[in-house]
Amino acid sequence: MSLSAALDFDDVTTDVFASSSDEAQKSRRLLLGLMFIQGLSAFFFLSELWTEVLGLRHTPLPYEVQEIIQIFASIGLLAGMISTAVILSQSFRRVSDLSRQVDVATGQFQAHLEDLFRDWALSPSERAVAIYAMKGFSNSEVAALRGTSASTVKTQLN
Numbered sequence: 001m002s003l004s005a006a007l008d009f010d011d012v013t014t015d016v017f018a019s020s021s022d023e024a025q026k027s028r029r030l031l032l033g034l035m036f037i038q039g040l041s042a043f044f045f046l047s048e049l050w051t052e053v054l055g056l057r058h059t060p061l062p063y064e065v066q067e068i069i070q071i072f073a074s075i076g077l078l079a080g081m082i083s084t085a086v087i088l089s090q091s092f093r094r095v096s097d098l099s100r101q102v103d104v105a106t107g108q109f110q111a112h113l114e115d116l117f118r119d120w121a122l123s124p125s126e127r128a129v130a131i132y133a134m135k136g137f138s139n140s141e142v143a144a145l146r147g148t149s150a151s152t153v154k155t156q157l158n
Contacts, residue, residue: 031087038080041073129156 048069051057061069117127125146132142139157143150 027087027090030083034080034083037076041076041080044069044073045077126156129153133157 048061048066113131117130122130128146129142132145137145139150139153142153146153
């Protein structure tokens with residue numbers, strides 16, 4: 001079995017990521033909706049303030065209407081703050097989980113490579129050359145890094 005055949009990860013499907021993509025779309029829609037409500041609430045507060053300060057409103061709104069607008073705008077701003085805190089907390093937790101998963105996957109990949117190298121009975125030199133090859137170094141670059149000839153590297157890769 002060749003090294004390139006053993007490390008071919010193209011068979012992985014994208015179905016695994018479908019559920020997380022759907023969740024991300026829902027979160028984006030929710031966030032956009034909440035941002036719209038928060039922006040609308042801020043607009044009501046600011047428009048009421050500036051029309052009053054600049055004297056642009058010729059007929060004052062009845063007190064009851066102003067109260068209703070302020071109550072709904074306050075609720076919208078509070079909902080925006082609370083939802084922002086919740087979404088931010090979820091984002092931090094998600095980043096932490098992904099970081100842990102990457103650490104685990106990295107550790108498992110290293111263990112998998114060591115198992116393959118042991119199964120193939122590779123010498124320490126061949127293991128080092130294989131790692132360089134996986135990182136994308138050319139034979140001549142590997143030879144320069146290891147202080148050997150390109151033909152030696154080619155032999156160790158075959």
